[in-house]
Structure formats: C-alpha cells, structure tokens
Amino acid sequence: MADPLIFERSVPGRRGYLLPPSDVPASNPSEVLPAEAVRPSAPPLPEVAEFDVVRHYTRLSQLNFSVDTHFYPLGSCTMKYNPKLNERIAALPGFAWLHPFQPESQVQGVLELLYELEQLLCAITGMAAFTLQPAAGAQGELTGLKIIAAYQRKKRRTRSTILIPDSAHGTNPASAALSGFTVVQLKSGPDGLIDLAELKAKLTKDVAALMLTNPNTLGLFERDIKTIAALLHERDALVYMDGANMNALLGIAQPGQMGVDLLQLNLHKTFSTPHGGGGPGAGPVGVTKALEEFLPVPRVRKAGKRFTWDERGRSSVGRVHGFYGNVGVLVRAYTYIRTLGRDGLRRASEVAIINANYLKAKVQETFPVPFDHRCMHEFVASLKSLKASGVTAMDVAKRLLDYGFYAPTVYFPLIVDEALMIEPTETESKETLDRFAQALASIAQEAKTTPEVVRRAPQRMVVDRLDEVKAAREPNLRWVPAREAVHA
Amino acid sequence: MDYAPNTTAQLQEMLQAIGAGSFDELLQQVPRELQRRDLDVPDGLAEAQVISLCEALAGRNRPLTEVVSFLGAGAYAHLIPTVVDAVAARGEWLTPYTPYQAEASQGTLQAIYEFQTMVCELLQMDVANASLYDGASGVGEAAVLSLRATERGRILVSEAVHPHARQTLATYLRGSQATVQEIPAVNGVTDLDALGKALGDDVACLILQQPNVFGCLEPMAQAGQLVHRTGGLFIASVYPVSLGVLTPPGAYGADIAVAEGRCLGSPPAYGGPGLGLFTTTTALLRRIPGRLAGCTVDQAGRRGFTLTLQTREQHIRRERATSNICTNEGWLALRATIFLTLLGPQGLRELAALNLDKARYAKARLCEVPWIQPLFDQPCFNEFTLRYDPAVKVEAVNRKLAAAGIAGGLALGDWYPTLPQGSLWCTTERLSREAIDRTVETLRRIA
Numbered sequence: 001m002a003d004p005l006i007f008e009r010s011v012p013g014r015r016g017y018l019l020p021p022s023d024v025p026a027s028n029p030s031e032v033l034p035a036e037a038v039r040p041s042a043p044p045l046p047e048v049a050e051f052d053v054v055r056h057y058t059r060l061s062q063l064n065f066s067v068d069t070h071f072y073p074l075g076s077c078t079m080k081y082n083p084k085l086n087e088r089i090a091a092l093p094g095f096a097w098l099h100p101f102q103p104e105s106q107v108q109g110v111l112e113l114l115y116e117l118e119q120l121l122c123a124i125t126g127m128a129a130f131t132l133q134p135a136a137g138a139q140g141e142l143t144g145l146k147i148i149a150a151y152q153r154k155k156r157r158t159r160s161t162i163l164i165p166d167s168a169h170g171t172n173p174a175s176a177a178l179s180g181f182t183v184v185q186l187k188s189g190p191d192g193l194i195d196l197a198e199l200k201a202k203l204t205k206d207v208a209a210l211m212l213t214n215p216n217t218l219g220l221f222e223r224d225i226k227t228i229a230a231l232l233h234e235r236d237a238l239v240y241m242d243g244a245n246m247n248a249l250l251g252i253a254q255p256g257q258m259g260v261d262l263l264q265l266n267l268h269k270t271f272s273t274p275h276g277g278g279g280p281g282a283g284p285v286g287v288t289k290a291l292e293e294f295l296p297v298p299r300v301r302k303a304g305k306r307f308t309w310d311e312r313g314r315s316s317v318g319r320v321h322g323f324y325g326n327v328g329v330l331v332r333a334y335t336y337i338r339t340l341g342r343d344g345l346r347r348a349s350e351v352a353i354i355n356a357n358y359l360k361a362k363v364q365e366t367f368p369v370p371f372d373h374r375c376m377h378e379f380v381a382s383l384k385s386l387k388a389s390g391v392t393a394m395d396v397a398k399r400l401l402d403y404g405f406y407a408p409t410v411y412f413p414l415i416v417d418e419a420l421m422i423e424p425t426e427t428e429s430k431e432t433l434d435r436f437a438q439a440l441a442s443i444a445q446e447a448k449t450t451p452e453v454v455r456r457a458p459q460r461m462v463v464d465r466l467d468e469v470k471a472a473r474e475p476n477l478r479w480v481p482a483r484e485a486v487h488a
Numbered sequence: 489m490d491y492a493p494n495t496t497a498q499l500q501e502m503l504q505a506i507g508a509g510s511f512d513e514l515l516q517q518v519p520r521e522l523q524r525r526d527l528d529v530p531d532g533l534a535e536a537q538v539i540s541l542c543e544a545l546a547g548r549n550r551p552l553t554e555v556v557s558f559l560g561a562g563a564y565a566h567l568i569p570t571v572v573d574a575v576a577a578r579g580e581w582l583t584p585y586t587p588y589q590a591e592a593s594q595g596t597l598q599a600i601y602e603f604q605t606m607v608c609e610l611l612q613m614d615v616a617n618a619s620l621y622d623g624a625s626g627v628g629e630a631a632v633l634s635l636r637a638t639e640r641g642r643i644l645v646s647e648a649v650h651p652h653a654r655q656t657l658a659t660y661l662r663g664s665q666a667t668v669q670e671i672p673a674v675n676g677v678t679d680l681d682a683l684g685k686a687l688g689d690d691v692a693c694l695i696l697q698q699p700n701v702f703g704c705l706e707p708m709a710q711a712g713q714l715v716h717r718t719g720g721l722f723i724a725s726v727y728p729v730s731l732g733v734l735t736p737p738g739a740y741g742a743d744i745a746v747a748e749g750r751c752l753g754s755p756p757a758y759g760g761p762g763l764g765l766f767t768t769t770t771a772l773l774r775r776i777p778g779r780l781a782g783c784t785v786d787q788a789g790r791r792g793f794t795l796t797l798q799t800r801e802q803h804i805r806r807e808r809a810t811s812n813i814c815t816n817e818g819w820l821a822l823r824a825t826i827f828l829t830l831l832g833p834q835g836l837r838e839l840a841a842l843n844l845d846k847a848r849y850a851k852a853r854l855c856e857v858p859w860i861q862p863l864f865d866q867p868c869f870n871e872f873t874l875r876y877d878p879a880v881k882v883e884a885v886n887r888k889l890a891a892a893g894i895a896g897g898l899a900l901g902d903w904y905p906t907l908p909q910g911s912l913w914c915t916t917e918r919l920s921r922e923a924i925d926r927t928v929e930t931l932r933r934i935a
Contacts, residue, residue, distance in 0.1 A: 323759025
C-alpha cells in the first residue's frame with residue numbers, strides 16, 4: 001500500500017511556511033472588496049509542518065521508477081540520461097527569474113540564447129527556420145497543421161485530408177482532427193514502411209499533407225522518403241515529419257534534405273530535458289523557407305548586435321502559447337547541444353543505433369522482431385508466441401518491473417501483435433542491455449514453467465496490479481474527507 | 489562531453505554481435521545521398537566551459553532578483569519556499585515519464601491525485617485534470633470543449649481577457665466553423681449590457697478572466713447567470729494566488745475554470761514553462777482534455793492510483809480524442825502541490841492578503857505623483873491600471889525607471905490602442921514598502 005495522502009496527515013493549526021510580516025497597512029478584504037468577490041473561508045488545504053512535507057514527498061518519490069534510478073526502455077520516448085548540468089543552468093537567476101515583459105535591454109542574454117538555439121536546430125535538421133513556442137510535441141504538431149492549413153489557404157483552396165500511416169503516434173490523428181482536418185489512414189506495407197502503392201491510391205486532390213514519422217515507430221528509416229516527398233510535392237501537398245524519433249538522426253541524416261517541409265522536435269526526448277513525470281516538454285517547429293511566413297509570432301530577430309522580438313507576421317498562424325513557450329526547457333536543450341557539440345551529437349545517435357541493434361539481436365534470441373531490418377534507435381518485438389501459455393505482453397511488461405526495469409511501450413504500434421517497443425538510448429551501457437535481455441529471457445522461461453508468476457506480476461512493487469475497470473467505472477479523482485463523504 | 493558510456497572497444501564488440509562490420513552497415517536503410525557527416529554546430533565543451541558560456545549569457549540579463557519589478561500581466565513572481573526546489577529536484581520526480589506503468593509510478597500518481605484534489609479545493613470545482621500546457625492554451629481547450637458539449641458555434645470572450653489567451657484561442661479555432669466575438673469593457677470591466685445583447689441560443693460559451701487583464705474584478709456571478717440563461721457554458725480564467733481571498737469559480741457557477749498555475753511554486757522563467765490548471769463540473773467530466781489520475785484498489789484490495797478514463801485520450805481514441813495533448817506540465821504540477829501543502833489554508837489566505845495590501849498601498853502612493861491617476865475606478869487584487877498625463881509617455885517613464893533598476897508598469901497601448909496613457913502595475917509579496925516608496929520618489933523626479 002502506498003503512503004497516506006497528505007490530507008490524511010493534516011493536523012489543524014500546523015504550518016509549513018512562514019511569510020514575511022507585512023510592512024504596509026493591513027486591510028480587511030470584506031471592507032475593501034465587494035461582498036460577492038470575497039471568499040468566505042480559506043480552501044481546505046492540508047495543514048502540515050515543513051518536515052512533514054519533506055518526508056511525505058521524499059517518500060512518495062521513492063515509489064517511482066525513473067531514469068536516474070532504473071533502465072527505462074520506453075519506445076518512442078527516448079528516456080535518456082538528463083544531465084544535471086542542464087538543471088544547474090536553467091536555475092540560474094539570469095534565466096529562471098526573468099519576467100516575460102522586461103524591456104529587451106534587460107533580457108539580451110536570453111534572447112541571444114533563443115536565437116542561437118533556433119540556428120542550432122536549423123543546422124541539425126537542415127530546416128530554414130524554427131519557432132520555439134510550442135510547449136510539447138503534440139502542440140508542435142498542432143502548430144504544423146495550422147501552418148499546413150495557412151499554406152493551402154494562401155493558395156486559395158480548401159484541402160481537408162491529412163494522410164497518416166497506421167503506425168503513427170496517436171497524437172498525429174488527434175492533432176489533425178483538432179485542426180479541422182479529416183484523417184485518412186495509410187496501411188503499412190509488408191516491410192513496415194509506407195507502401196507507395198497505398199500512398200498513390202489515397203493521394204487525392206483533397207490531400208493537404210502527409211504526416212509521417214521518420215524513423216517510424218518500428219524504428220525503421222523510411223527508405224523511400226525522397227520518392228514519397230516528390231509524390232506529395234507533385235500535387236502541391238506538404239510533408240510533415242513527426243520528429244519524435246530524431247534521436248536516430250543527429251549528424252546521420254537531415255529532414256531538410258529528405259524533402260520534409262515541416263517537422264516538430266521533442267526537446268524532452270532527443271535533447272535530454274527531463275520528462276518530469278509527464279512534462280514539461282518543448283516542441284519547436286522547423287519549416288522550409290517557403291513556409292517561414294506562417295510561423296507563430298513573436299519571432300526573435302537579430303538586428304546588428306541587438307536581439308529583439310518581432311510581433312509582425314501577416315501570414316502567421318498566430319500564437320499557440322502564452323509569452324514565448326517553455327523557455328526553461330529551451331535553456332536546458334541549449335545547454336545540452338553546446339555540451340555535446342557536433343561530434344557529441346553524432347556520437348549520441350551512432351551509439352543509440354548500435355545499442356538498439358545490439359539489444360535487438362539479444363532480444364531476438366527470445367522473441368521475434370516482425371519487421372526485421374537493421375533498425376535505427378528502437379525496435380518492436382512481438383510476444384504472441386506466449387499466448388499459448390496465456391501470457392500477454394502486458395504481463396511481461398509488469399514482470400519486468402519485478403526485475404528492476406521499467407517496462408517498454410506495449411501494444412504500440414498497433415500493427416504488431418503483442419508489441420513490445422524497446423528504445424535503449426545511447427546513455428545505457430552494454431552491461432545494462434545484457435542484463436535487460438537476460439531478464440526478458442528469464443521471463444520467457446517463467447511463462448513456460450510458471451506462467452501464473454508472470455500473469456500475477458508485479459509482486460515486488462508497492463502495489464499489485466490495479467483494478468483499472470473500477471477506476472474508470474467509479475471515477476475517484478479527488479480526495480474527500482470521510483466526514484463529508486457521509487453527508488454527500 | 490557526451491553521456492554515452494560504451495567504450496570504442498565495447499561498441500566494436502557489439503557490432504560483431506550484431507553481425508555488422510562497421511557502423512555504416514547499420515545504416516543500410518538510409519539512402520547514401522541522405523547521409524551526412526558534419527553538422528554546422530560548434531565543437532562540444534567540457535562542463536566548466538558550458539558553465540562559463542551560459543553564466544555569461546545569463547549575466548547579460550537583469551533578473552528579478554536584482555530589479556524592483558512591478559510587472560505582472562499574467563506572469564506573477566511569488567516567493568518560492570526552499571523545500572519546493574529541494575524536494576522537486578529529486579531525480580525520482582524529475583526523470584520519470586508519464587506514469588503509464590502504475591505499479592512503478594505510485595509516487596507520481598499519488599502526487600497527481602493530491603494535486604487534482606488541491607486544485608479542486610482551491611477553485612471549488614468538481615474535477616481537475618493533471619495539467620495542460622499553460623493558462624492561454626487552457627482557454628483554447630476550454631472553448632473547444634464548450635463547442636462540442638453544446639453543439640453551438642459562437643464564442644463570446646471579453647476584451648478584458650489577457651491578449652495572449654485571446655490570440656491562442658483564435659489560433660486554436662481557426663479552420664473550425666466557430667466564430668469568436670469580443671465583448672467590450674467599460675471602465676475596466678466587461679460591459680454586461682453589451683454581453684446581454686450579444687447572447688443568443690447559438691452561444692457555446694462566455695469567457696471571462698478574474699481579476700481581468702486590467703486587474704479589475706469582474707461581475708462574475710451576474711455574467712454567469714446571463715450566459716446560463718441562454719444555455720451557454722461559463723468559462724472563468726482565474727489567478728490561483730488571488731483565490732486566497734477572492735471567491736472561487738465554483739461559487740459563481742463556472743462550468744469550466746482554467747488558470748495559469750506557474751505562480752504556485754515555480755519561477756517566472758521568462759514566461760515558461762507554465763502550468764495550465766483545468767477544472768470542470770462532474771457533468772462535463774468525460775469531455776475533459778488531458779490526463780486524470782484516479783484512486784482504485786489492487787488485487788489485494790489495497791489503495792493505489794492509476795491513470796484513468798484514458799479512452800478520452802489520443803493514444804487510445806486517436807482522431808476522436810477530446811484533445812491532442814500528451815506531454816503536460818507534470819513537474820510544475822508537483823511543485824504546485826508541494827507549494828500549496830507548505831502554505832496550507834492559513835498561509836494561502838495570508839499570501840493573498842499581503843498581495844492585496846501591497847497593491848492598495850502602492851496604488852495610493854503612486855497616485856500621489858501629480859501626473860498619475862487611477863485609470864479605472866474599480867477594486868482590484870494585486871494589479872491595477874494607472875493613467876499618466878498626456879504629456880508623459882509611458883515608455884519614456886519606463887526607460888528612466890529601468891535606469892534606476894526598476895521595471896515599471898507595463899504599457900497598455902500596444903494591446904489597447906485606446907489606452908495609450910495606461911500602464912498596468914502589479915505588486916506581490918516580494919515587493920517591500922521601501923521599494924514602493926523609492927519608486928514613487930523616482931517618479932516624482934522624472935517629470
């Protein structure tokens with residue numbers, strides 16, 4: 001069982017933080033504000049001492065697996081080491097304690113950093129221009145789709161279809177729908193790649209763009225990417241690349257040379273900023289010269305030696321986020337790129353690819369990899385052979401937790417039966433990969449000899465497998481004091 | 489410096505195990521013509537070099553720790569207790585992913601559940617999600633929800649809602665059939681007469697901000713009643729710290745309440761990352777965007793936490809999801825949770841009262857300057873608008889204040905061309921009486 005809730009530790013009258021005494025005349029809110037605007041009583045937050053807070057949230061943290069503590073081979077999420085240096089730099093008062101409306105003369109350093117980061121991302125991807133404003137990959141996709149719509153509008157035509165392969169991340173169709181497009185799915189070919197015949201068949205006059213992920217979610221490079229781009233461009237449709245898997249491509253290949261018109265990067269994946277248990281991320285969007293006019297505003301500009309914000313942009317899709325995006329995340333990514341530099345970035349992708357192919361070879365001794373080519377940074381194994389023992393991919397994922405490994409992505413991509421999607425990243429050592437492959441082999445053995453052990457996993461966590469049906473049928477999304485619950 | 493531990497010898501050994509003679513053999517899927525070796529990126533650096541480089545960049549900024557700042561306008565600098573930084577910096581909080589494997593993520597999940605509870609209490613709403621990107625995109629998501637829930641097509645938004653939120657709303661809705669209509673403000677608050685005329689049975693929602701962008705208090709209850717009368721939803725965008733003294737949105741009938749929550753334990757960071765708080769009523773629960781943590785039991789009947797109602801989300805529902813959001817602002821939500829826990833009910837009330845009192849003091853003192861008057865005759869929380877005499881230019885004043893290490897009130901003319909002499913001043917608990925007095929003296933000398 002997990003720890004008590006912080007509310008259950010509450011003791012009336014305890015305080016956890018003391019504010020400085022007031023040095024101005026005190027007022028009574030009821031006298032200086034309209035009656036209807038005054039809150040009658042304080043919100044019932046927990047009442048605990050500072051040390052209660054420290055112990056509670058330290059203990060809770062210890063119930064987590066994390067990159068710092070465990071191998072986290074979560075496919076498509078690039079759970080690489082998050083350098084401590086990034087945190088130190090982002091916490092500098094000269095970055096953390098800036099107000100977004102300070103005059104430009106007081107923020108030249110951060111504007112220079114943002115400008116330089118845009119240039120570095122251009123150099124890495126081969127794109128012509130970047131916006132740093134989107135807060136995450138999905139918001140980058142949304143921005144990209146808005147740009148696609150703006151481009152088609154400028155050409156004075158309505159196109160409503162976005163083509164998306166069946167192996168795509170769920171955010172791709174969701175972003176397309178949120179932008180008012182209709183999604184037409186492309187069935188993957190027998191090699192797991194985009195099927196040119198399928199693409200040609202579905203490439204109607206109504207297609208505004210193709211959204212593809214390269215390498216795709218099977219970890220495979222879209223070999224025909226230039227042909228694909230040419231087909232789209234023939235019809236003046238655009239190629240959007242989901243850059244979630246960019247960790248395979250640093251110094252290896254540039255989307256700008258592949259015929260990609262626009263893409264988003266996930267700085268919290270490829271560029272080492274921490275996932276924070278769900279966020280924050282950053283999803284900068286890069287475009288070709290032809291699409292630059294549609295980027296969100298404001299844009300950071302360099303005029304002589306000065307850096308400045310430019311709010312202009314008649315063709316711009318507008319703003320997608322308050323202020324300038326997740327600057328704290330952008331500072332971390334900049335730190336990472338400058339630390340690794342040209343050779344370090346290239347080495348990161350090289351080692352990520354070697355690690356993935358090595359682990360693939362090891363895992364294949366236990367489980368088949370259905371689309372078996374040389375992979376890039378990740379691969380997808382199928383566990384359907386365990387069905388005979390009544391063991392599922394989810395069971396194996398849970399059993400891995402008992403072995404001290406976070407679970408790979410399961411049941412994704414949807415085109416692989418009982419999928420286990422594994423991305424080791426470059427920051428894991430050969431020794432760790434060997435231990436992980438060994439654990440999978442042991443679990444496969446257990447599935448044959450003692451399948452109930454795997455089916456009942458995990459057994460060494462703070463809780464057993466949870467009743468998700470109950471969670472969804474009787475949603476309990478907030479704590480209610482027992483006393484109130486009786487009255488309700 | 490890179491962070492890849494495998495040695496050259498190990499990599500060779502691994503290539504052999506793969507059955508590849510060289511790394512290049514692994515790239516057989518990548519057409520030769522696309523393979524590129526040299527990036528136009530500077531050489532890598534050692535840690536000490538990176539620190540020098542970045543400290544030099546940071547040194548070309550003037551942080552709020554060095555200047556007296558009266559800037560707010562959606563980004564509020566509040567005190568951050570040491571414990572927030574110390575605990576949130578733990579790798580077990582900073583470096584996990586979204587807690588999809590619940591059994592190995594009970595810490596994050598319980599913290600989200602506690603966060604959802606605290607946000608519900610603070611806003612007095614039924615349901616809170618695990619966070620959205622920021623306050624501005626929260627307004628966009630709320631509008632999208634209202635369009636789907638009401639199957640109507642017109643959105644009313646007050647012009648006293650923060651311009652960034654209105655601009656983000658416009659971007660989110662472009663390409664849809666929905667139209668957005670702005671309701672004017674009179675004397676600093678939304679004009680209820682104009683609102684009454686604009687309402688109709690095609691209105692999906694009304695969006696108001698409390699306190700609004702001018703720092704003024706809106707007639708939320710009345711506005712809510714008006715939009716409910718025609719069957720639209722009432723969306724409130726609020727400032728969490730203000731809710732220590734101000735009426736929470738649940739008490740005036742908001743159907744959806746959103747907020748920028750960065751002010752709860754996270755630094756302004758030049759405007760981001762933010763923390764989008766998103767709350768709604770039980771009736772709209774299944775339309776909520778983003779993640780939800782729920783309490784359930786394990787097979788032994790013990791309490792545990794898991795992500796739930798995931799069939800709303802993109803990774804299950806794809807193009808039919810309630811939103812495209814995946815990554816959110818989890819780490820800032822954790823910081824807000826620790827912050828609210830440290831302050832508790834009494835601390836939050838005192839914090840809000842301090843802000844209110846500093847603003848009252850500052851507004852009165854600033855209006856002693858002969859060429860400064862209040863722009864609107866309205867009560868406020870910790871932010872207020874001033875009007876300078878026509879001969880005095882807001883930008884010129886701010887330049888002179890900057891030279892004295894003071895960031896003066898934000899010029900409103902760019903956002904509201906009819907208010908060229910207006911400026912927006914904010915005071916939080918970080919500002920001392922001495923700093924306010926010194927600012928007044930500096931202003932007296934300016935003109």
